[in-house]
Amino acid sequence: MATALVVEDSPTMRQLIVFALRRIRGLEVLEADDGVDALRKMAAAKLDIILTDINMPIMDGLKLVKRVRSDEALKGIPIIIITTEGAEEDRQRALALGANAYITKPIQAPQVIAKVKELLKIT
Amino acid sequence: MSKADDKPTIPELDLVESKREFIETFFKRGAEFTEELMHENEKLRFRVVQLEEERRALVSASTATDKPNTGALRELVSRIEQLESDREKLLSRFSGVERENHEFSGRYHDIERENNNLANLYVASFQLHSTLDLRELTQIILEILLNFVGAKTFAIQLVDEDHGKLRTLATEGVDRARVPEAPAAEGRIGEVIKTGGTYIDGERLRARADLERPVIIVPLKIRDKVVGVVIIWDLLSQKTALADVDYELFNLLAAHAASALQGAWLAAELKGRAPHLWAAADQV
Numbered sequence: 001m002a003t004a005l006v007v008e009d010s011p012t013m014r015q016l017i018v019f020a021l022r023r024i025r026g027l028e029v030l031e032a033d034d035g036v037d038a039l040r041k042m043a044a045a046k047l048d049i050i051l052t053d054i055n056m057p058i059m060d061g062l063k064l065v066k067r068v069r070s071d072e073a074l075k076g077i078p079i080i081i082i083t084t085e086g087a088e089e090d091r092q093r094a095l096a097l098g099a100n101a102y103i104t105k106p107i108q109a110p111q112v113i114a115k116v117k118e119l120l121k122i123t
Numbered sequence: 124m125s126k127a128d129d130k131p132t133i134p135e136l137d138l139v140e141s142k143r144e145f146i147e148t149f150f151k152r153g154a155e156f157t158e159e160l161m162h163e164n165e166k167l168r169f170r171v172v173q174l175e176e177e178r179r180a181l182v183s184a185s186t187a188t189d190k191p192n193t194g195a196l197r198e199l200v201s202r203i204e205q206l207e208s209d210r211e212k213l214l215s216r217f218s219g220v221e222r223e224n225h226e227f228s229g230r231y232h233d234i235e236r237e238n239n240n241l242a243n244l245y246v247a248s249f250q251l252h253s254t255l256d257l258r259e260l261t262q263i264i265l266e267i268l269l270n271f272v273g274a275k276t277f278a279i280q281l282v283d284e285d286h287g288k289l290r291t292l293a294t295e296g297v298d299r300a301r302v303p304e305a306p307a308a309e310g311r312i313g314e315v316i317k318t319g320g321t322y323i324d325g326e327r328l329r330a331r332a333d334l335e336r337p338v339i340i341v342p343l344k345i346r347d348k349v350v351g352v353v354i355i356w357d358l359l360s361q362k363t364a365l366a367d368v369d370y371e372l373f374n375l376l377a378a379h380a381a382s383a384l385q386g387a388w389l390a391a392e393l394k395g396r397a398p399h400l401w402a403a404a405d406q407v
Contacts, residue, residue: 012266086361106273109239
């Protein structure tokens with residue numbers, strides 16, 4: 001069974017993403033409010049994929065990507081950014097930091113599901 | 124001539140004898156030769172008969188072997204025709220299946236889209252009724268507009284009936300102080316308040332925010348009475364058009380947001396924290 005972590009400060013948006021991910025059979029979904037909360041969850045559970053917002057209090061999504069990519073034990077985890085920031089430079093910055101995919105809001109659940117399956121190599 | 128003359132002399136006798144022998148030998152050899160010819164002729168006739176029989180046998184054999192070849196050929200042709208017919212049927216079935224597959228694929232995508240829309244509406248509805256805290260509820264409405272609809276610059280305004288104008292409850296993408304608080308009975312907003320119908324300027328969906336020209340105005344209603352509006356001035360850059368689910372979300376907000384806000388205000392009032400809606404709004 002694979003485990004995904006959804007990092008999003010908006011409970012409404014988080015619930016929508018979790019709702020979508022629960023449609024992937026065998027995927028356990030954990031939730032975090034921000035980057036710091038996410039790091040705490042990562043210390044406690046083995047993760048297979050992270051979906052994170054960018055604009056969050058305490059630690060934003062880009063800082064979280066940097067932290068994960070600089071951690072020997074975590075750096076291999078695929079990261080999907082889900083954000084309202086639609087500018088191309090924002091996308092390039094996130095990908096340059098090590099994000100694997102960049103999805104803009106408003107999300108389409110099938111798009112998120114397909115990307116998660118692709119990165120987890122689930123058919 | 125004398126008798127003596129009639130009698131053959133010895134040499135003459137020898138000659139006669141010799142001629143007779145010659146003739147006898149000649150005829151004898153002729154007979155032998157004839158016999159040989161007849162024998163040879165007989166042999167040739169036999170051979171001719173023999174060859175004739177062989178030819179007949181060969182012709183017969185050839186005819187005998189030709190018959191099965193023709194049959195096999197006919198069978199093969201028939202089989203080819205059958206296979207051609209099967210192939211045509213299979214091709215026809217294949218295109219039928221392909222057409223069905225295409226239809227199923229279209230239906231699958233429709234269902235996926237519908238599923239996605241329902242998920243959005245379910246989560247939005249669930250969240251709208253998940254709290255009686257005015258600040259939290261307002262935040263939820265803002266999140267729905269930002270994350271689900273893709274609005275970038277927008278405000279929630281409520282009708283202040285005492286003063287006949289709109290008052291701002293919350294904003295996103297713009298300072299609250301900058302948002303015009305228009306009279307409740309004038310202009311586009313006044314029309315939306317009067318009719319209760321959503322206003323959408325379809326030609327300016329990709330325009331930059333102009334606080335004097337809303338792109339979308341959604342009425343917030345309790346039953347048929349409009350008690351407030353959501354005003355959207357522009358959308359996120361990646362949001363280039365409205366989808367079916369956006370209209371459904373506008374309907375959902377129109378029907379549920381106002382009553383949820385009213386419920387939150389009443390709850391605050393009951394707790395003695397907000398004697399007046401505007402006092403509660405100022406907390407947001």
